[in-house]
Amino acid sequence: MRTRTSLLGLGFVSPALALLFAFFLMPVVLTTVFAFTNMSTATGITGGSHVITGNLLRDLGNAGIDNDVITALGEASFSVTSETLAAAADAGVEPRFLGEIEARLMGQNFEDARSFESALKSLPSRPTRIRELKLATEPFERSILNTRYASRADMEAAITSMAPDAPAETISTIAEASYTGWRWIDGGNFQTLLDRPETIRIVLNTVFYVAATLAFNVFVGLFLAITTFYLPKTGAGFFSVLWLLPRITPVVLYAVMWKWFTWDNGFLYVIAEQLGLPAFNYMKGSVPTAWATIILVNGFVGASFGMILFSGALRAIPIQQLWASEVDGASRWQQIRQIILPQLRWPILFVTSYQTLSLLSSYEQIWLTTNGGPGSTTTVWALEAFNTALNNYTGNLEYGMGAAMALILVAVGLVLSILYLRMFRFDELVNKPRIEF
């Protein structure tokens, strides 16, 4: 029998669905979409307008657009319309003079400033001073240069009015080029990534960072789990709390503590000075120490993850196996090698794959400590994507390029997490660490 869909159930999941849609699904979609655009601070996010600038005209000229058209677009013209009259009234031109302009010159166009001025001079109530007359002409000036047009059609109309002889094809090319918003550039971002010499460097950095930190996490996690397993309860409790502290310490404070540990006049600095060893800012002073710092900074947080999972798995090993091995005279090392490690195979594999994914995508600690330095020697992929899109103090934030870099991570993340789901029958694994009470 097919059961009825529960309306209450639909009501109960809809808030979750709405939030997950807005802040999980939409970001994935937007990252994918905008990875194929050149969106940046300069182009704006919500779309742009159409503007012809002097630089653009020069570029168009170099690109082989007819010179007559270019010159025509570069020129200013003067026209008397209701709009320009209103603009002139706003600019404070004398009302009587304006009235005369409206009465006699309405609807006329003037090619250049001189002919417009001479037309104005023929009016009875013209200003006596030349400067005022020149000021009065300004609101009537109609130049296509640096004027914003909201739509492409407006821009094309404006171009046609300035250069009536231009062929339709040229007009459309110019209108297209005048767009200031972001545009589709297909795989342009990915091509740029491939062409950049830094890319390979960042990939190698990422591989090294993930491999080294992962090794630290797994080995230290294992070591902690096994040693605390053998220790009496109070000793074991002390060390597991100590190693859990980095996990609950807010990341900003954790970074401050590491800075104190490695900075000028910090802990290591003072110790090294007293021992006569080279003392400098270890976090930023040299490449090997910078690497050591970020691997340890992340490793000390990550090791507790392995420790918790391995400890749980260790407690699940039947204790009789260990008793039996001791009766048979096994040393502690033999116990670990022959009994414990083989039974930890799956947890080890799980921690390895889970942390590969989270290390690939994490950059918070690196950002707050070395920030990829010195130079860009410790910059990893995720940090570079973040810096490109959101954290570039020099000015232009390249959202499109950053999204392209993030898209690669998102794709890797999706594939890996679905893979793990299959591999580990995730439902069982995610179920296990449920809160107990």
Add this chain to the structure above:
Amino acid sequence: MTRNFSAWPIYALLGILSAPLAVMYLFLVIDTFTNAPPGSLIPNEFTFHHWRFLWDASVTGDVWGPTATTFLFATTMVVIVLAVSSTAGYAISRLNLPFRRFFLSGIMVMHAFPSVTLIIGVFLVLQFAGLYNTLIGVILVKASLMLPFGVWIMKGFYDQVPWEIEMAGVQDGASRFTVWRRLILPQVTPGLLSLGIFAFIDGWSEFMLPRILAPSANFQVLSTYLNVVSDPNSTTYNFNLFKSVGLFYTLPILVLFAVFQNRLMNIFGGGTKG
């Protein structure tokens, strides 16, 4: 475990490995109450001088405003996470839904998925929604990113409630909603409490989202406040002061951790930090 092995070599090894952590946390506390002569680590005087930022706003700027904002941020987020997770968790645990399996595996993929890679996309969503640089935007994002975890945990708790309780309620003529509200919810309060504490700690510690999604907003949370205050490149840098601010910021978390340690230990295994 049997005692026919000696424990001291293990203590020695563990001690060496844990030394950096021990030193950092020891000096985190010591340095906030003491001064040490230059070029030395051993303190020679006791002082409350480094805590004066609590009452003297000229030292690092007002600290109580950010504290209040952080509290507001964390509690609002906890309320959203609890409300949405407790309903959605119940629905996917007990009620008939179309695409239930699909929703379940989607939640699991999102749980494993590193949400930090979405930050650029989230930034664009907030820009389009007009929520960029607002506190409510950051809260919604933070709560949403916690949801897959929260729904999953709550589903686990609901799964453990015996069906008989629900049957009895329905038998007596209560609606499914009343059953959930009056009979089932009280059964999972320990779960709500644990999830709430976990979410509160997570929200209290959050740094990236406020920093990136509300960089020029007119509010500050303690994490961004501490980050601005503790710039070692400033000419007057003073790690004792930085640590005092940091310890003040972290105290609520340490207290919660000390009180609810056993509950949190188990949730960390499925937790979100790598």
